Amino acid sequence: MEEFNASKPIYLQLADRINRQIVSKELKAGEKLPSVREMGVKYNVNPNTIQRTYSELEREGILETKRGQGTFVTEQEDRLVQQREILKNEQILSFIQVMKEMGFSSHEIISGLQDHLSKFD
């Protein structure tokens, strides 16, 4: 039933998910997001939790809220392009760091990745 990880706050997991929907253009610049109440129903969490998620993403500069109107993806496409690059590098660097910590060589990382990626294409 549940789609949340117990080891990370829900509001941050939702922020991650929305972040990815934005950089993948699933949510476009200027697009309106569901209200905190609607979103609360959709993910079966409290509206307060959604608000924390929106506040977090607003703090990161990729959402903008207009009181009485709603919450929107920022119109600043530059920021979204930049965000896509930032998140990409974060993921790659974190992945490499962990794999190196576990003692895998660069070659093992690449070939292990290619093995799994071949299932996707």
Next chain:
Amino acid sequence: MEEFNASKPIYLQLADRINRQIVSKELKAGEKLPSVREMGVKYNVNPNTIQRTYSELEREGILETKRGQGTFVTEQEDRLVQQREILKNEQILSFIQVMKEMGFSSHEIISGLQDHLSKFD
């Protein structure tokens, strides 16, 4: 000063770290770990927190505790080899999933990874 992430419990972050030290053979099968009190001093956390970490890793079957003696890496090397494979696949699959969610193609993933890996060799 501190090296822990606020968005995940300390005892799990420590479990991750020890897990990686074990699969990388930095900690060998049968090797004794520092006591919960020593470890608490080393990482500047409460001994109770270390105990939760050890209990978690014991539950995963890679640590064994002997009352009055200490906590040790399991002697079952099969389990450690298996653990290395499990953690490797977890990391790779999670990484691919996130990158795909963000809209990156298999080719972008591989080439982006190679760009960063070239700094390590």
Next chain:
DNA sequence: CTTAGTGTACTATTACGTTAATACAATATT
């Protein structure tokens, strides 16, 4: 036997995430 070092258990306290219910402020619609 005594002692030191080990894991373990227990209680209390603080902080934070989450839920819940309610109310208020700003905007659009009628």
Next chain:
DNA sequence: AATATTGTATTAACGTAATAGTACACTAAG
């Protein structure tokens, strides 16, 4: 003007993570 919808603020309650302090049980070494 009235109403509905939006974001926002407030308060209370609960569970868990983490700290702190203490005590107990087991083991090895003196």
